[in-house]
Amino acid sequence: MHCDCFGRRPAETVVASFRQVGAQLFYAVAILLIPPRKGHTMLGISDPTVGGGNTGADTLDRPVEAEPEAVTTNGNGAAAEAGTRAPATGFEGTESITAPPLPIRPVPPIIVRKRLVRGRYRSASEGWLLTLRVDVDGHRPTRRISGDFFTVSGSTTAYFGSFAVHSPTVTTTATQVRVEGLGTFTWAAGAPKIRLTIARASLFEPPKPGTLEFLTTSNTAGASYYCPFESGFFRTVSYEQDSVAGAVPFLAYNTGSLPQPDGSPARVLSVPGAFAEAGIELLTTGGTNVIPVSDAGANAKWSDAELHAAMVNHFSAFTNAPRWQVWMLVATSHDGGYRGIMFDYGDAFQRQGAAVFHDAIGGTDAATQRSQLRTYVHELGHAFNLLHSWQKNLANPPAPLGPNGGLGDLSWMNYDWKYQQSASGPGGAAAYWAAFPFEFTENELAHLRHGFYRNVVMGANAFGTGAADVDPDLFDEPLVDNSGLALELRSPKPGFAYGEPVVVELKLAGTELRGRATHGYLHPNDDLVSIAVQQPSGRTVLYRPMLRHCVDEDRAVQVGVDKPALYESAYIGFGADGFLFEAPGTYRLRATYIAGDGSRVLSPVLRVRVRPPASRADEAAAELLLGDEQGQLLALLGSDASQLGKGVSAIDTLLDTFPDHPLAVYGRLVKGVNQQRDFKELTGDKTLRIREANGIEAASLLGQVAEASIADEDGVDNVTLNLAMRTQAKAEAKSGHPDQARDVLRQLVRTFENKNLNPLVLEGIRQQARETLDAIEGEIEE
Ligand SMILES: [Zn+2]
Known part of the structure; x- marks a missing residue:
């Protein structure tokens, strides 16, 4: 649920125009002018910095469905039992990391020591729930305060917005700590100045509550919140x-x-x-x-x-x-x-x-x-x-x-x-x-x-980039490039049909005779190559994989000596943000490779064209592939996950309704690769089930993929064809047809010999065919 439901946007607009005046009165008038939206509970106040708050009299009970933090502890509960240290309760002047957890140990005599002022505080009032984090004391303080507001309506709680004060003035006296500064907000706050006052507690006392006050830029008092201490953890x-x-x-x-x-x-x-x-x-x-x-x-x-x-x-x-x-x-x-x-x-x-x-x-x-x-x-x-x-x-x-x-x-x-x-x-x-x-x-x-x-918070904004928009300057030409490496993005086809999975090829070559040492991770799912895509609308987004592989292992190569170039092929049509090439038009792609020495090697721009559908059948077939679940199935090369069942049905419909359409080859690829594997399913109640491979069906589906792709520029790209045929050979072997398996691998080599490839690439394919054959022969002997 979004805070827009509470009429936040209109409030912002009005508040912004009154902000110069800075008088709270105007704000009060402004919020009266905003009509509640139909069907939603309208809160009396749409900006928690200007109205609301409490002074300590309100109940502090938590609403049932609040999700500001998973579990409330005092920083000395379960975590201490689990062997972690609670950082909140250190002595003054000592680092929390060496401090004992609560409950308080026998206390050293005489000197009155004070508790650290640090951790999480919580305020609950009629309409607002506030989580406040105070970080000006203790182990590695970042000298900031921050907080999140949630709206409470009936028995539901929804996120409203967050703020932080990044460089506050911190004043510590014998009795209190005061933190003051201008906040950064996720909404246009009417009273953006923040003042937090927390009385200092001796070690014999529990941590004292804080008072958080908001002020307008002209120092008119806004809302104020009474915030009892909740946990030593942020x-x-x-x-x-x-x-x-x-x-x-x-x-x-x-x-x-x-x-x-x-x-x-x-x-x-x-x-x-x-x-x-x-x-x-x-x-x-x-x-x-x-x-x-x-x-x-x-x-x-x-x-x-x-x-x-x-x-x-x-x-x-x-x-x-x-x-x-x-x-x-x-x-x-x-x-x-x-x-x-x-x-x-x-x-x-x-x-x-x-x-x-x-x-x-x-x-x-x-x-x-x-x-x-x-x-x-x-x-x-x-x-x-x-x-x-x-x-x-x-x-x-x-x-x-x-x-x-x-x-x-x-x-x-x-x-x-x-x-x-x-x-x-x-x-x-x-x-x-x-x-x-x-x-x-x-x-x-x-x-x-x-x-x-x-x-x-987990499950909210996507990893890395909220909307995945990137600054195109990030992909600007470097002024100096002594990396000794050249990166190239290539399209396996002159253009893609509407709905066709977009695959790109990456090539990394050495530009110096003596070669260049670097790592061999070229696939964008390995996170050392990023691909930016400028869509026909002009928006530039980053391809982000559904699953991130952490390649925490050095795979050093000497590009230009061991190998003249490295090659990789990647399906980038569907990622964490969905389909990137949904609309017909021209796309501009650029990749960067982070080399072993930190150099950022940039590829020239590759233009990729997605053709508009030429017929109703083209359109209907494409739409059977363009669903979110189908995208996931394409990225995973099939799955048994029941949650992707609708995607599997759509692919079945594609194969039933348009068996001869060029896009059907992708449906067969996804189904064929998945049928060739024993699929382990870890169920919600933590049992592991195995669905055994269906070699006969897999071999038949993948055989059709190969047949449709033998001619250049038809069917799947070369790297995928190579994968499909090797998988087909394994499927034949699995279903008790070793001779057919050997035939498929011979056919694989012949197919690529007729494709006029770079001799090194061809040699690599022969090598992969030999390895697959060895693996199959090994299994037959067993
Ligand atoms: Zn990682």
Whole structure:
């Protein structure tokens, strides 16, 4: 639900025109003039800075459906039991991190010590609920205050808006702390100046409440809120972790086990502990489920489609609302070899779930435990909408990049192998661990603690960029380019039909004789390549994948020596923001590749044309592919998730109604690839079911894909055709037809020999065919 329902927009307009006058009287008149919208409860006041508030007399009971924070604690409850430290209760002048949790220990005699003024406060009045975060004291204070307003109507609570004071004046006397400054708001606040006063409590007393006052720019008093202390943590998130049997979940790592930087104290850090140091409480809920794998078969690898299905099943029990909760699945391994991924796509469940893969990160030695800690914290950091260190500038609003284009950040959100202090300075994993203090950066702390509600809470704004609009300047030509690398975007076809999945090819070449060392991650789902798309309307958006793969492993290559160039192909038609190429017209695409040394290598502009439909049949067939669920199925190459059932039916209708239409090939591809795999479904009640592959159907569908794509520019692009034919061969072998499998692979090589390809690309295809054949022969022998 949006706050527009409360007539906020008209109020803003009127208030803005009266703001110069600054008199509250005018505002009062203005709100009387705004008629309530039909069908909605109209609140008496549309701006919580100007009216409303309370002075302490009102009830402080929480409304039933309030979702400002998942669970209320006092900063000394469950989190302390879970082994994390409560940061609120430190002694004056000591860092909270070394402070004991409440309840208060026997107190040192004589000196009257004061409590830290820090943490979360809450005010509840007739129409408003306010969560206030005070961060001027204690461990790594960012010297900010921030808050979120919720409207309360009957037994419903809805988010209204957020504010922050980024550089306040803080005055501390013996008796009180006062924080004053101009706020930044998500709405046009009538009284934007903020004054917070909190009396200081001795260690023998509970923390004192604060009084938050709003003032107009001409210092007329606005609303005032009485805010009792709630928790030493700025935010509280429920954290549920499930693990697949055999995958041992990480518990804790002693940061002193291996050499660490001077000044970083040795301490035992769990995942909740690492967040507690940042002032964020992860409340472990529901224990840790271990999911039996008795019927999981030999294939313990998880595909993107299976992980996506597990996620939608897990969250199907919840309402589609932003909430402070996150789910971590500890699985065995990903079929792409990744360490971790984060689920992130268009509708309800953005940033609510992550997975880490035990086979890639498991182990009991100190170095492995250390990187497990980093991987877990890193993936959860994404759930809080933290971007990778080198991508902060792609956020909305953009955040500043750290040293060396962000690669110099000593953060959980950098990759250790990607760390590069400066272009010629120390870099790589050893340099990272020698300097990393097991902390988030200052900017990340400010986001975690004070980012506006929708930019942080799980399930609200999409990962990274709210509306995914990008500043086209980000993709401007660099003034100097000594990267030694050249990136090219290519279209596999001269144009795409209306509704046809858009695939692009990426090529990274060395421009120097001696070659250039870099990494081999070219797929935009791996987050080291970004593709900006300027749509026919002129709007520029970023392609953002549905699932983010965290490629926390160095895959170094010497481009220009080992290989003259690297190639990749990516389906970018559908991502976290839905379809990017829905409308007919000309699109301009540009990609950047973040090289090993931090260079940003920019591709020339590629123009891609989407043709308008030529007939009613073209239009009808395309629309059967353009649904949101069909987009997800195209990106995942099929799925068994019941939540995508409507998409599967639409694809069936496409194949039934338009079996000879050129777009039908994509329906067969999606169904064929999915039928070739044993599909693991992790249900909402945490049982693992396996649907076995149907090799005969898969082989038939993929055979039709190949047949339709043999001629150049017909059917699917070459990289997809290569994948389809190798999958077809596996399906034939699976259904007991090894001879047909060998035939398909021979046909595959012949097909590409007739396509006039670059000899190196052709050799790569021959190699893949040989590997597939070896795998098939291996399975036949077993
Ligand atoms: Zn990541």
